[in-house]
Amino acid sequence: MSKPTPVHATMNQFEVRDNQILIGGKDLDTLCAMLDKSVFYAYDKNVVKAQIDLFHQAIPKHIKLHYAIKANPYPPLVNAMKDWVEGFDVASQKEMLLAVQSGMPVKDISFAGPSKQESEIKAAICAGVTLHVESELELSRAIEFGDELGILPIIAFRVNPAFELKASGMKMGGGPKQFGIDEERLMEILPVLDYEKIQFRGFHIYWGSQNLKQEAIMDAHNKTFALAQRLIDLTPTSVETVNIGGGFGIPYFAGETRLDLKPIGENLHTLLGQYPALANIEVIIELGRFLVAEAGIYASKITDKKVSRGHTYLMTNGGLHHHLSNSGNFGQVIRKNYPVAIGNKMNSEANKESVTAVGPLCTPLDTLADKMMLTDPQIGDWLVIFQSGAYGPTASPQDFLGHPHVVEIVL
Numbered sequence: 026m027s028k029p030t031p032v033h034a035t036m037n038q039f040e041v042r043d044n045q046i047l048i049g050g051k052d053l054d055t056l057c058a059m060l061d062k063s064v065f066y067a068y069d070k071n072v073v074k075a076q077i078d079l080f081h082q083a084i085p086k087h088i089k090l091h092y093a094i095k096a097n098p099y100p101p102l103v104n105a106m107k108d109w110v111e112g113f114d115v116a117s118q119k120e121m122l123l124a125v126q127s128g129m130p131v132k133d134i135s136f137a138g139p140s141k142q143e144s145e146i147k148a149a150i151c152a153g154v155t156l157h158v159e160s161e162l163e164l165s166r167a168i169e170f171g172d173e174l175g176i177l178p179i180i181a182f183r184v185n186p187a188f189e190l191k192a193s194g195m196k197m198g199g200g201p202k203q204f205g206i207d208e209e210r211l212m213e214i215l216p217v218l219d220y221e222k223i224q225f226r227g228f229h230i231y232w233g234s235q236n237l238k239q240e241a242i243m244d245a246h247n248k249t250f251a252l253a254q255r256l257i258d259l260t261p262t263s264v265e266t267v268n269i270g271g272g273f274g275i276p277y278f279a280g281e282t283r284l285d286l287k288p289i290g291e292n293l294h295t296l297l298g299q300y301p302a303l304a305n306i307e308v309i310i311e312l313g314r315f316l317v318a319e320a321g322i323y324a325s326k327i328t329d330k331k332v333s334r335g336h337t338y339l340m341t342n343g344g345l346h347h348h349l350s351n352s353g354n355f356g357q358v359i360r361k362n363y364p365v366a367i368g369n370k371m372n373s374e375a376n377k378e379s380v381t382a383v384g385p386l387c388t389p390l391d392t393l394a395d396k397m398m399l400t401d402p403q404i405g406d407w408l409v410i411f412q413s414g415a416y417g418p419t420a421s422p423q424d425f426l427g428h429p430h431v432v433e434i435v436l
């Protein structure tokens with residue numbers, strides 16, 4: 026088995042010219058002028074495409090790549106990605122409409138989420154996307170609404186597997202969970218279900234997210250294939266698709282290393298050989314942040330600089346209200362710094378200072394960078410937070426304290 030590539034949390038995915046970071050070939054002053062805003066998210070399509078290429082180089086061609094729109098639903102980005110991935114996973118009616126209007130064929134759009142409202146179930150049936158059903162009542166509602174509408178609902182079961190993702194990362198399967206139907210209960214349902222009332226597609230086995238341990242992901246894949254085979258064996262009709270989850274993480278913090286996709290791909294290749302039932306149907310991996318997180322930055326301006334009892338604070342026009350995940354309040358237990366740099370002093374090591382960068386909110390949680398060594402940070406400079414292409418504006422409390430919302434651009 027090959028060794029993981031030891032690349033640290035990255036700040037080298039963008040071009041730098043004359044000390045300026047370039048996103049899609051444009052420096053921050055130019056983006057600021059284009060947007061008429063001095064705080065923004067900027068995404069580089071080439072970096073997204075490079076991540077997608079990495080996936081395709083390592084993962085067997087048989088396995089399709091779907092993008093989980095929740096990671097970054099900025100419409101121009103989603104529209105661009107439509108031609109680079111083979112499907113979209115959506116988690117709300119709004120995301121569903123975005124996916125449908127992107128031109129992605131509806132057969133390649135799936136709708137998952139633990140508490141779908143009746144209107145969402147009806148909307149999904151009318152749109153013709155695959156409903157990833159997460160409870161027995163949701164299934165009966167889908168059948169009932171399908172009956173009323175005269176449309177067969179397209180159904181896949183979201184399975185709460187009995188196994189748990191090993192190692193770190195966000196676990197979303199195993200034990201009691203709000204997601205999906207427990208595998209043991211599903212095994213009772215499958216043999217007796219009235220398949221005439223639905224268009225049955227298959228299974229969605231999602232076990233977690235943000236995992237950087239290839240061994241843990243391979244272990245989850247081994248268990249997922251075994252579980253899928255058991256479910257297929259119990260299903261008296263044909264199974265068209267199995268979504269084997271996602272979970273590929275990206276390095277956010279110092280000391281974290283990039284996931285090595287090569288052994289994951291080799292293991293999947295072996296599994297497809299071991300389980301012909303899966304080698305002959307559609308198999309999907311669905312990824313969010315792995316595809317987009319490294320392609321985005323959050324840029325704000327340093328607007329004040331002050332010293333409090335010997336410690337230097339940079340005040341900025343950006344903050345937690347735009348970027349909750351960077352503040353450490355979106356899934357982290359202890360806050361760690363994202364990679365941060367002064368975007369107009371990229372190649373310089375001069376006058377490094379230990380500083381804390383904060384936003385305008387009246388809470389100590391509004392910290393963009395805590396005690397970080399930054400190059401000669403001055404009022405008017407650009408503070409750039411890397412790894413910001415996923416779970417940014419739409420995962421942040423933008424109305425908190427009434428400051429302006431943030432703008433986005435993709436190039």
Ligand SMILES: Cc1ncc(COP(=O)(O)O)c(C=O)c1O
Binds near residue numbers: 114231271272311314
């Ligand atoms: C069902 C499902 N799919 C995909 C994702 C995307 O996760 P990530 O962005 O870590 O790839 C999530 C995350 O919560 C999820 O719940």
